[in-house]
Amino acid sequence: LSRIGDELYLEPTESGLSLRAVNSSRSGFASFLFAPLFFQLYEPGSAGPETELFRCKVHMKSFLGIFRSLPSLEKSVGKCLILLKPRASRLVLQLHCKYGVTKTHNLAFQECERLQAVFDTQSCASHLCAPARVLAEAVVHFPPTLAEVTLGTGPGGKISLRNYVEDEAEPSKTMVTELWLAEDEFQSVAVAPGSHITFCLKEFRGLLSFAEASNLPLTIHFDEPGRPVIFTLDDTVLEVHLVLATLSDLESDSQSPSTNGVSHLPAPSDDFADDLESFMADMETSEGGSERPSSPTFPLRTPRTAESKPEEEQEEEEEEGAVPGTPPHKKFRSLFFGSVMTPGRPGPATTQEVLAEDSEGES
Amino acid sequence: MPFSAQPPASGERYALSASLDNARHLSSLLRAVHFQDYATCLATASGLRVTVEDAKCIQANAFIQAEIFQEFSVQEESVMFRISLSVLLDCLTIFGTSSLPGTSTALRMCYHGYGHPLMLFLEEGGVVTVCKINTQEPDELLDFDFCSTKVVNKIILQSEGLREAFAELDMTSEVLQITMSPDKPYFRLSTFGNAGSAHLDYPRDSDLMEAFYCNQTQTNRYKISLLKPSTKALALSCKVSIRTDAQGFLSLQYMIRNEDGQICFVEYYCCPDENITEAEL
Numbered sequence: 281l282s283r284i285g286d287e288l289y290l291e292p293t294e295s296g297l298s299l300r301a302v303n304s305s306r307s308g309f310a311s312f313l314f315a316p317l318f319f320q321l322y323e324p325g326s327a328g329p330e331t332e333l334f335r336c337k338v339h340m341k342s343f344l345g346i347f348r349s350l351p352s353l354e355k356s357v358g359k360c361l362i363l364l365k366p367r368a369s370r371l372v373l374q375l376h377c378k379y380g381v382t383k384t385h386n387l388a389f390q391e392c393e394r395l396q397a398v399f400d401t402q403s404c405a406s407h408l409c410a411p412a413r414v415l416a417e418a419v420v421h422f423p424p425t426l427a428e429v430t431l432g433t434g435p436g437g438k439i440s441l442r443n444y445v446e447d448e449a450e451p452s453k454t455m456v457t458e459l460w461l462a463e464d465e466f467q468s469v470a471v472a473p474g475s476h477i478t479f480c481l482k483e484f485r486g487l488l489s490f491a492e493a494s495n496l497p498l499t500i501h502f503d504e505p506g507r508p509v510i511f512t513l514d515d516t517v518l519e520v521h522l523v524l525a526t527l528s529d530l531e532s533d534s535q536s537p538s539t540n541g542v543s544h545l546p547a548p549s550d551d552f553a554d555d556l557e558s559f560m561a562d563m564e565t566s567e568g569g570s571e572r573p574s575s576p577t578f579p580l581r582t583p584r585t586a587e588s589k590p591e592e593e594q595e596e597e598e599e600e601g602a603v604p605g606t607p608p609h610k611k612f613r614s615l616f617f618g619s620v621m622t623p624g625r626p627g628p629a630t631t632q633e634v635l636a637e638d639s640e641g642e643s
Numbered sequence: 644m645p646f647s648a649q650p651p652a653s654g655e656r657y658a659l660s661a662s663l664d665n666a667r668h669l670s671s672l673l674r675a676v677h678f679q680d681y682a683t684c685l686a687t688a689s690g691l692r693v694t695v696e697d698a699k700c701i702q703a704n705a706f707i708q709a710e711i712f713q714e715f716s717v718q719e720e721s722v723m724f725r726i727s728l729s730v731l732l733d734c735l736t737i738f739g740t741s742s743l744p745g746t747s748t749a750l751r752m753c754y755h756g757y758g759h760p761l762m763l764f765l766e767e768g769g770v771v772t773v774c775k776i777n778t779q780e781p782d783e784l785l786d787f788d789f790c791s792t793k794v795v796n797k798i799i800l801q802s803e804g805l806r807e808a809f810a811e812l813d814m815t816s817e818v819l820q821i822t823m824s825p826d827k828p829y830f831r832l833s834t835f836g837n838a839g840s841a842h843l844d845y846p847r848d849s850d851l852m853e854a855f856y857c858n859q860t861q862t863n864r865y866k867i868s869l870l871k872p873s874t875k876a877l878a879l880s881c882k883v884s885i886r887t888d889a890q891g892f893l894s895l896q897y898m899i900r901n902e903d904g905q906i907c908f909v910e911y912y913c914c915p916d917e918n919i920t921e922a923e924l
Contacts, residue, residue: 342838345813352807370839379804380849387839 282340283486284310284522289395290371291335292324292364296519300395301340307525308483309397318517320359334366336389346373346385356381364389397523401510404501406471408439412491412498414465419488421457422481428527429484431502431509432476437463439471444478444527467497477502478527479509487511487522494518505529658722658756659686662714665747666765668901669707670735673728675879675897675909676703678872682728683781686754687721694784695728700914701869702785703876711905722754724778726761734774738767754778787912789886789894796823796857797886798830802877802897804851808832808843809874812867818916819867823887824860830885834867853882863891864916873897876909891915 281288285301285308292298296318300311316322325334347353356378363372368386375383401407418441422429428444442458463469491498491513501510506528513520663669669691676682676695685692690708709715738748751764763774812819816834823830830845830852847855873895877883880897887893895911 339838345838348811349807356807379851380846381804381851382842382844382846384842384844385839386841 281310281312281486282344284308284483286340287337288340288343289335289337289392290364290389291394294324297322297324297362302395302397303483308480308523309395310483310487310522311397311520313519315517315519325364334364335392335394336364336366336371337392337395338371338387338389342387343373346375346383346387397508397521399508399510399521399523401501401512404503404507404510406433406475406502407468407499408466408471408502409468409497409499410461410466412488412494412496414461415498416488416492418459418461419481419485421459426481428478429481430476430478431500433471433473434460437469437471439463439466439469440476475502475504477505477507477509479524483524484511484522487513487520490520502526656718657716657753658718659752659754660714660716661686661691661712661750661752663712663750663752665902666735666750667747668711668903668905668907669750670732671879671901672705672707672899672907672909673732673735675876675899676705676872677728677732677875678703680727680729681725681779682731683723683725683784685721685723685781686717688717690715693728696785697869698866699785700866702787702912703873704910706908706910708907711901711907722756723781724754724757724761725781726776726778730776731761731763734763734765734772734776737765737772737774738770785912787892787894787914789888789892789912793888794886794894795859795889796861797854797884798823798852798857799854799882799884800830800845801851801853802880802883804845804849805883806874806877809871809877812871813838813841814867814871816867818864819870820862820864821885821887821893822860822862823857823885825857826860829855829857854884861887861891863887863893865893865913866916869913870911873911876911880909 281299281301284303286304287301289300289302290297291300293313296313296315298311298313300309302309353375358376358378361372361374361376363374365372369388371387371389373385373387375385377383419429422441422443426443430440430442430444432440432442434440439461440458441461443456445454445456488498494513494515496513496515499512499514501512503509505526507526508523509526511520511522511524673682673693676693679695679697681695683694685694688709690706690711693705693707694702696702735748735750746767748765748767753762753764758778760775760777763772763776765772765774812832813834813836815836815838818835820833820835821831822828822833828842828844829847832843834841845851847857876895876897876899879899881900882898884896884898885893886896892915893911893913895913897909897911899907899909901907
């Protein structure tokens with residue numbers, strides 16, 4: 281979670297303790313849900329009819345500092361007690377160690393709104409499931425500094441991983457690494473042929489290390505470029521989700537500069553839900569082996585985005601629609617890397633797709 | 644042991660002369676008090692005491708008894724001088740700090756008296772190095788007036804239990820608060836840093852607790868930056884005794900066993916932080 285954001289959100293729920301993080305540009309969200317069975321004792325407190333269960337956020341570094349040295353923790357700590365004390369404004373973490381020694385940490389927390397990304401694995405066109413080891417071994421071929429990677433489906437059911445190179449980069453100075461994984465390396469493959477997505481590798485690596493360490497298979501749900509990619513890990517007592525924005529397709533030139541580069545999952549509002557369904561229906565029927573979402577889909581999108589983004593950019597959007605094949609790459613990059621979201625603004629009015637709403641959205 | 648270089652002529656009288664087969668017996672102890680450049684050395688018939696002070700609130704002493712040395716003679720009642728501890732340590736470890744099994748640096752130390760430099764003859768594997776370190780007028784040392792009769796609370800712990808705690812102290816906290824009490828929490832170390840507060844509790848019946856004599860509940864705060872260097876002494880030691888007196892002065896005594904199984908002591912004395920008059924639990 282620390283690979284995603286600087287703040288750790290703690291949300292006790294009836295179904296377990298949820299730990300979440302979101303990155304500064306709101307293009308990455310992760311949540312770990314520990315079921316009550318994971319704990320020796322789990323008391324989420326009581327929520328009244330008016331009040332909700334208390335939740336808070338703490339500085340990631342402060343929290344991690346308590347669990348600094350894993351080897352010594354394993355040797356000396358017997359159990360850990362976590363108490364949330366709203367009245368004292370403290371999150372208490374108590375480690376019961378060898379020799380009867382008790383370490384008590386009282387962390388200051390901030391109250392916060394519910395952090396919830398809007399995503400739906402069911403609505404994704406493609407799903408892949410592989411042991412974490414397979415993906416870890418694949419990813420090791422890419423340099424640690426590589427920012428983005430493209431995952432694609434190829435002929436014969438093969439899956440490819442390729443480092444994403446910006447078009448501006450000089451072809452003679454860039455190194456492209458591409459590797460292909462056979463279908464049988466995966467536990468399950470249900471992908472739309474010819475689909476591909478580009479996402480941030482750095483944020484994915486964090487989850488991958490966790491998956492490898494816990495020996496859990498990793499499932500990847502994705503759709504078309506621009507739609508978020510969802511990575512999930514499932515266990516009897518743990519549910520993990522990592523949602524990352526993906527780069528919109530290069531040919532999606534009808535986008536306004538400010539909407540490029542970030543997944544276009546619409547905000548949860550009634551109009552869009554219907555549009556989304558019809559949109560998805562269109563996508564699925566029109567797929568039939570086309571490499572990329574072709575232009576016919578854009579007219580479908582443009583009106584919607586025009587609706588939802590009533591800003592200056594609208595005119596630019598239409599202009600660019602008239603010039604296919606000249607994608608505004610720079611704008612991809614600037615958005616992807618951190619236009620800062622002002623929290624609390626409702627989705628549709630924003631220029632950037634918000635994965636993680638501050639208000640109480642549902643998943 | 645073997646010295647091919649001429650040792651000082653037997654006719655000369657040195658104020659202090661000492662021989663040590665393994666210089667590490669001295670250097671490792673001196674490192675445990677090396678938080679300032681300069682130290683004051685006091686040599687008496689019972690041995691060598693090296694004192695380091697800071698801010699007029701903290702004093703550390705390393706004691707190397709005469710019995711540790713192969714030869715130790717002091718001409719007058721006592722000999723005292725101020726010397727650069729950094730330079731002394733550099734010389735003692737001039738053949739390197741990594742210790743191969745079986746090899747050791749032999750040391751011969753000579754001091755003519757007031758105004759003369761301290762002479763060190765170091766030998767390892769047939770190679771001899773001669774060092775002359777200038778000495779200075781000794782400063783007046785703090786007297787914490789800490790004697791066993793004034794002790795209010797005392798505990799003796801196995802160092803193993805404290806090592807990790809001290810190494811991981813939250814240095815964003817300005818103070819280290821020590822609570823000693825006949826009732827819960829018995830012995831507690833607390834820090835108040837940027838992330839929040841942290842408390843480390845040791846119960847009186849813990850296996851780590853070798854002795855527990857607490858008569859009164861006392862909570863005192865000490866500047867963490869002053870106490871942090873004591874971590875080195877803690878790392879070397881097998882046991883530590885923690886004592887406080889009525890004014891809140893802290894005495895930490897570390898029992899250190901050297902490579903040959905001989906026992907030496909290092910102690911730290913610290914004044915409570917003056918900014919806090921009423922300490923909170």
